[in-house]
Amino acid sequence: xxxxxxxxxxxxxxxxxxxxxxxxxxxxxxxxxxxxxxxxxxxxxxxxxxxxxxxxxxxxxxxxxxxxxxxxxxxxxxxxxxxxxxxxxxxxxxxxxxxxxxxxxxxxxxxxxxxxxxx
Numbered sequence: 754x755x756x757x758x759x760x761x762x763x764x765x766x767x768x769x770x771x772x773x774x775x776x777x778x779x780x781x782x783x784x785x786x787x788x789x790x791x792x793x794x795x796x797x798x799x800x801x802x803x804x805x806x807x808x809x810x811x812x813x814x815x816x817x818x819x820x821x822x823x824x825x826x827x828x829x830x831x832x833x834x835x836x837x838x839x840x841x842x843x844x845x846x847x848x849x850x851x852x853x854x855x856x857x858x859x860x861x862x863x864x865x866x867x868x869x870x871x872x
Contacts, residue, residue: 765856767822782809
């Protein structure tokens with residue numbers, strides 16, 4: 754679980770860095786893009802899913818940074834799909850939404866992805 758938490762913290766730290774120059778990262782449009790990515794790649798994985806090029810951020814650079822951060826994160830967390838406590842979509846979602854996982858700047862999962870209702 755520590756490796757999973759570390760991966761989420763790293764992602765949140767990267768998002769905090771992107772947010773410095775891109776306050777729209779907290780917009781509903783961006784959150785919806787991010788939720789789609791998480792569901793399709795980890796929570797309820799779809800075979801053959803590929804990351805989009807845009808996530809609703811205003812600059813091409815910010816979208817590229819977001820894609821790189823998500824690609825790295827997904828590469829790490831997909832290894833958790835088949836281990837105990839991560840076998841159901843709800844277990845994976847609950848692990849992501851843990852309030853114990855906090856970035857260096859105090860950000861939580863919900864700050865970037867919003868709260869996602871139980872499945």
